[in-house]
Amino acid sequence: MKKTWLLGFGFFSISLGWALYNGFVPFFLNDYLTSTALIGFLMTIDNYFALFLQPYIGNRSDRTNTRFGRRMPYLLFGIPIAALFFALIPFHFNLITLVMFMICMNLSMALFRSPTIALMPDITPETNRTKANGIINFMGGCGAILALSVGSVLFSIEEFLPFLAVSFLFLVSLWVIFINIKENRDTIPHANTSAPKISYKNELTSQTVFLLAAIFFWFIAIQGMEALFTLYGVNELGLSKSSSAFSLAFFSLSFVVFAIPSGLLGAKYGKKNMIVTGILGLVFIFLLLNWVESVFFLRSILFVGGIFWAFININAYPFIVSTGSELSYGTRTGLYYLVSSLAAIISPPILGLLVDFFGFGLLFFAAAGSMLLALICMLKVNKTESYSPSVYKLNG
Template sequence: MKLNYAKTIKVGLAFAVIMVFWSAYDFVVPLLLENAYGLSNSLRGLIMGLDNLLSLFLLPLFGKISDKTKTKWGRRTPYIFLGTIVSVILMVFVPVTANSSLKQGMDLREKITNTEVAGYLYTDHNNIVYTNEDLYTMLYNEGATNSDFCDRTYLANNGINSLEEYLQVALNPTEVNEDGDTVQTADYKKFVNTGINNYASTQVFEKVTKNNMGSLVAYMVILLLVLIAMATFRSPAVALMPDVTPKPLRSQANAMINLVGGLGAAIAFVIYTVTFMINPTGYIAIFIAVAASMLILMGLFLMFVKEPKLVKECEALCAEYGISNDDIEEKTVDASGETVVFTDEETKKKKKAMFISFVLILASIFMWFMGYNAVSSNLSIFTTKTLNLSPGISGIVSGISMGISAIAFIPVGMLAVKIGRRKSIMLGFALAVLSFFLIFFFASNAGPASMYLFIIFYLIAGFGLIIANVNTFPMVVELSSAGDVGKYTGFYYTATMSAQAITPFIAGLIMDKWGAKNLFIYSAACVLVSIVLMFLVKHGDSKAPPPKKKIELLAADD
C-alpha cells in the first residue's frame, strides 16, 4: 500500500487556503496592534487569546456538524467553500478599521523618536515635558526595573556602566555614511533604539488609543467575525485528509498536507514581506492580497477535488487490503516502543487504556502549543523590538523558517514510518527545548551576531516542532472511526486553540514583567511538560502498512 501523493496534494489545497490566512494573521496582526494601538505585550496577548477562544468552541462544533452533513458535494466541501467566501469578504475590513489610529500612531512615534531636531521637546500624557536629554535620562532610570526601556545588564556587558556613557550614545544617534546619507549609528541601534521605540508604544496607547477606543472596538468586532468564518471550515478542511486516506498512511499524508499548507504560508510570506519592504504600513494591501490568494487556492481545490469520489476510492482501497477506517486500533505501543497484541477478552480494558492515551495526547498537544504559540504570536514583535530588525527583514526571518519547513516535511513523514510517531514527536520536542534555551542565553539582544544566532536556533526549534506537527494530528485520528473523524479533529483543535487562547496573555505578562527574552524560558518549560506527557502515551502510534496483496506477490515471482 502506497500513498497517492498527487491526490493528497490536491486535498491539501484546502489547508493551503487556511495557512495563507493564519500565516499572515500571526505575523501581521501583532504588528498592526502594536503600531496602531501601542498595546502592551499582555493586552495584545489578551486580544489574540480572545480571538482563539472563539475557535475553541466553534472548531469542535463544526467538525461534528460536518460529520453528519450529507450533500452531493460531500461532507466537508460545502463548509470549505462557504467559509472561505465569507472570510475573504470580511477580512479586508480588518486593517480599514485600524487605519485612522495607525496614521496617528505612526505620526506620534516619529515625533517622539526624532530627538535630533533643534529644540526637541516632548510632552507626555501626564503633561511632563522632556528635552531629548531628559527623555533619555528617564529611559535609563526606568531601565533599573524595566529592561524594555533600557536593558542595563546588556549595557554593562558591553562596557556602558553609567548614565553619562549611555547619554554619549543616545545624544549622538546618527552619522553620515560613505554615500553621504545620514543613518543611525550602530551603537544607537544596539543600545538605545529598542528602548525609545518601546516608550513610544506606551505613548501611542495613552495619547491615541485611549482617546479613540471606538477604533479598537470596531477592529476587534470585525476580526472576531473573520475568525468565526474561518472556524466554520478549518475542522472540515483538516478532516478531509483522514476521510480519504487509510490509517496506516496518515502520517505520510499529513506531511504532504503540511507541505501544501507550507505553500500557502509561503504565499503569505511573499505578500507581507514585499509589501513591508515597499510600505511599512501597507496593511490594507496585505489583507487584499491574502484574500485574493485564498480565493484562487479555493478555486483550484474545487476544480481538482471531488470529495465523494475520493471517499469511495479510499473505501475500495481499504477493502482491498482488508483494513477499515472504522476499526478500533488493533495494536498498541508500550513505553519501550514494543508492539503489544490484545485478545478479545481484553477489549474493555483496552478501550479504557486508549481513552487515557487519547487524553494524554491532547494534553501533550495543549502544552506544546502553549510553548509554540507563545513564540509564534510574538515573533514579529520580538524580532522588531528586541532584535531591532525592520518588519521586512523580520519577514525574511519568518520566510527562511517556512523554507526549511517545506524541505523537512517529507523526511519527517518518513521518520514516523521508521521509528513511530511517538518517538518522532519526543525527538522534535527535545530539539525545540534545546533551541529555546540557546535563544535565551545567546540570541536575545540587538546586534548582527544575535540576529544570525537567533535565525539558526529558531530554525532548529521550527524543525523540531514540524516533527511534532506532522505526527500529533494522525495520533488523534488514529483513535477515531470513519464516522467521527470530524469530531476527533475538533478535539484536536480544542487542544490547540485553548492553548492559543491562553498563552499569548501569559507570555505577554512574562515579557512585560521580566523582559522579552524570558518568553523563551516559558516556551521551553511548556514543551518540556509535553515530552513527559507524550512519554506516557501507549496508543495512537503508527502501524506498518499491510503487506502486498497476494496477486501482487505472485506477479513479483514472475
C-alpha cells in the same frame, strides 16, 4: 498524493490569508487604538472562536450526510463568506466596522477549518497521513512566506490590494477542491458511512487525554517562545528589532523545509517515535539557547530547532486522529484545535508574567520545562500505529 497536493492548495490560500491578516490588520487597529494589549486581544479572536466553534463544527461534520459529502458543505458555505469579509477589512471606515468585519471573517473561517483539515484523513490511508500532512504544512508555510513578501509589496502600493488578492485565492482554492475532490468518490470506504452521533465521553479515552495534554504543553512552549522571542533578542541579547525578528525566521524556515521529510520519517519510523525525538531535541535546543554568544550561533540553533518542531507538528495531527474511530475525524480535529488554541491564548501572558518576575533569562528554561511535561504525557500514550474502527482502549 495528487489529491493531497490539490487539498494542500486550499491550505496554501488559508495560510496566506492568516499570515496577511496577522501581519497587516494590527496597522488598521493601531489607527484607532493606543493600547497594545487591546490590539493583541482583538488579534486573538480566532483562538476564542476555536475553543467553542471548531470542536462543535468538527463533531457536526462527522454526522453530516449530503450529496456533496460530509465536509464539503461547510467549505461551500464558509469560504465565500470568509472571502467577502476578508476583502472588506481594508475598506472599513471606523473602529466598529473594522472589528465587525474581523469578527465576521473569523467566524466564517471557524466554520470550515476543522472540516477542511478532516478531509485529509478522510481521503488518505493511515500509512500515508504523515506524508500528506507534511505536504499540506509545506504548502501552508509557502503561503505564509508569500504573504509576508509579495503581500508586503502589494500593501505598499495600495493597502487593499493584498486583501483582494487573497480573497480571490480563497475562491480559486474552493473551486479547485470542489472540482477535484469528490467525497463520495474519493474518501476511503469507512469514511463514506453516515456516522452516528459521536460522544466526546467515548472519544476522551486515557490515550487521547494524554496526547491532548502533550499537544497543549508543547504549544505552550512554542507559542510563548515565538510571542516573546523578539523582546528576548532585544532586551537580553542586545539585538535590533529587525535582527531579532529575522533570527526567529530561521525557526520557521527550517520547519517549512523539513515538513515533507518529517512526514516521510513519521511513516517509516512511527509517528510517536518522531514526536518524542522532536520533543527531546527541542528541550536540548531551548536549554542551549541560554548560552548563546553570537548571532550566527543563535540562528543556527533556531534553524535546528525548527527541524525538531517539524518532527512534532507534522506527525501530531495524524496521530491524534488515529487514536480513535475512523468515524470521528472531525471531532478529533476540533479537539486538536481546542487545546492548541487554548495554549495560544494563555501561553504568552503566563510566560510573560514569569519574565516580569524573573527576567528574560527564564524564558527558555520555562519553554524547556513545558516540553518535558509534554514528553511525560507522550510516554503515557501506548497506542500502536494502527487502529480498528469503533474500538476504544483504555490504557495507562
